[in-house]
Amino acid sequence: MMMAFCTQCGNRITADAKFCPYCGAPQTLAEPNPAQRTDVQPVATPTPATPIPATPAPATASAPSPNTQPLTASSSFPAAPSDPSRQGPQPVPVPAPAKRRGNHTATVAVASCAAAALIASTVYGGLAWRNRWWPFPAQQPVAVAQATTTASGSPSSSATQGGASTPSSAASGASASDAMNLSDDDQLDGMPDVSGDFSGAGSASMQYAAQSWIYGFTSKRPNARIAYNPTGTGAGLASFSTGALTWATTDRAPSGEQMDGARSVCSAGEPIAVPVSVDPILIPYRLDALNGEPLNLSVKTLAGILSGTITTWNDAAIAADNPHVNLPSTPITVVARADKSSSTLLLSQYLAKATPDAWPYQPSESWPAATAHQLKGASGVVSAVDQQDGAIGYVQRSSAQGSSMSTVRLMQGSTAVPYSPQAASRMADISFDAANKGNGGSADPSSAFDVAFGVTDAAAYPLITIDYMVGCSAYQDSSTGEFMKQWLLYVTSDAGQKAAAGVGLAPLSSKVRNAYAATIDGIR
Known part of the structure; x- marks a missing residue:
């Protein structure tokens, strides 16, 4: 098959492609297959180990435009503007070594040098590209895996270096592990070895945390x-209830009905739900006129924007939240998930609880407001907001890695609270305390606690979700019970929380983790 290269992003495509499957750009001037050229040798473009690839723009875009245009719910996003720093390594012209009579050794030497230079260029370019989209500090090794990954001793996928991040952007800021004073202690020393095959499934947003935990464990x-298979929260819990899995994960508190459904598989004991991490929901936006100046929004103003009653960025409500900011009259483009998602459910729960007068919709996994431009998947939301001036959306932080x-x-009373690991952990503490006031500070091992949306605390980032692992207090096979005890012990240890921080989650405080210590220790 004839091959060519995309004129926009540089990826290899078929010669007759009208649009690039990677970036969505029209291919009116696609280059011919380098194999047909005599002056250039093709160089394979390495794929970066990014947690979330950029979503291609819809194929209905007629042509790439250097200027962003306001969008309506029926319009399409323009192709991403050309940015050489986001492109992969391009083919490097390497002249063929000249033939020399009677000196075969010299010819081989020249060819070897040229090959070495070509390999070095490719590797350096690939690493630079990877670091552009996976910009973590070198702290905790993180296994970045495909949809289903098995680890045995070492990760089966390529590992990157992970740190955590972000008071003001999706992928930059202070280390979560440093902020929570986490050590490398995994608490497994002195415990018996475990062996065998163990499987889990559930939340897609926990995929990279699960692979990082697998690597460490x-x-x-x-x-x-x-x-671990990221099938989704509902599918994971359903599979666990059939006995097909050792454990399941969920990116929100499992319901009583879901826990009751697991009782048959936990016939030797009871189903348990243990919190393992905190995943903040961020509100990303692009507003070029601010030139990086922070934007504050009260929950009432945010509800007005997302419901469509506030339509321009210089609206009086936004100006009241940002009295010292010169706001533009740019139209607001709301970007929401087209598919069902936990992030949509949790955001709608937050708005309905904190400002019911401004948010007239019931909490739902499907986006309720007709005014939003809806795209499939978290990557679709991230890509769209990143491309469109005036756009705003929502995304779980674990799904926004690599984005800047x-x-x-978010306003808490009169205080604007940016995301930070401390602020997210504080909100989890507040929620735990609210759910366990009558328990003397101990946790009910058979039920999870919901996020206390609507509570005002100047030190807490209010929009989070709490991730859980669901298992049994006792398994019919004692070796499975020993694995589950050690697995949860590692995941909730300082080392496990550092690993989760390396892929964008925030760690739980020692207070919350210690409340479940007896539950974990009692697994058999």
Whole structure:
């Protein structure tokens, strides 16, 4: 098949492609296959190990435009503007070594040098491209995996270096592990070895955390073979209830009905739900006129924007939240998920609880307001907001790794609170305390606690979700019970929380983790 290169992003495509499947750009001037050229040798473009690839623009875009245009719910996003720093390594012209009579050794030497230079260029370019979209500090190794990954001793996918981030943007800021004073202690020393095949499934937003935990755990327990499949929260809990899984994950508190459904598989004990991490929901936006100046929004103003009653960025309500900011008259483009998602449910719960008068919709996994431009997947929201001046959306932070978009500082009373690991952990503490006031500070091991949306605390980032692992207090096979005890012990240890911080989650405080210590220790 004839091949060519995209004129916009540089990826290899078929010669007859009208649009690039990677960036969506029209291919009216696609280059011919380098194999047909005599002056250039093709160089394979490495794929960066990014947690979230950029979503292609819809194929209905007629032509790339250097200027962003306001969008309506029926319009399409323009192709991403050309940015050489976001393109992969391009083919490097390497002249063929000249033939020399009677000196075969010299010819081989020249060819070897040229090949070495070509390899070095490719590797350097690939690393630079990867670091553009996976800009974590070198702290905790993180296994970045495909949809389903099995680890045995070492990660089966390529590992990157992870740190955590972000008071003001989606992928920059202070380290979550440093902020929470987490150590490398995983608490497994002195415990018996575990071996066998163990599987989990559930939340897609927990995929990279699960793979990072698998990597860390199997470095201490190499005989344990662990697989995780990000099928979604509902599907994961349903599979666990059939006995097909060792554990399931959920990116929100499982309902009583879901826990009751697991009782048959936990016939030797009771189903348990243990919190394992905090995933903040960010409000990314693009407003070029601010030149990086922070944007504050009260929950009432945010509800007005997302419901469509506030339509321009210089609206009086936004100006009241930002008295010292010169706001433009740019039209607001709301970007929402077209598919059902936990982030949509949790955001709508937050708005309905904190400002019911300004948000007339019931909490739902589907976006209720007809005014939003809806795209499939978290990557679709991130890509659209990143391309369109005046756009605003929502995304779980674990799904926004590699993005440098600005994010809204949410008002708590008169205080604007940016996301930080401390602020997210504080909100989890407040929610735990609200749910366990009558328990003397201990946790009910059979039920999870909901986020206390609507509580005003100047030190808390108010829009979070709490991730859980669901398992059994006792398994019919004692070796499975020993694995589950050690698995949860590692995940909730300082080392496990550092690993989660490396892929964008915020750690739980020691107070919350200690409340579940007896539950974990009692697994058999």
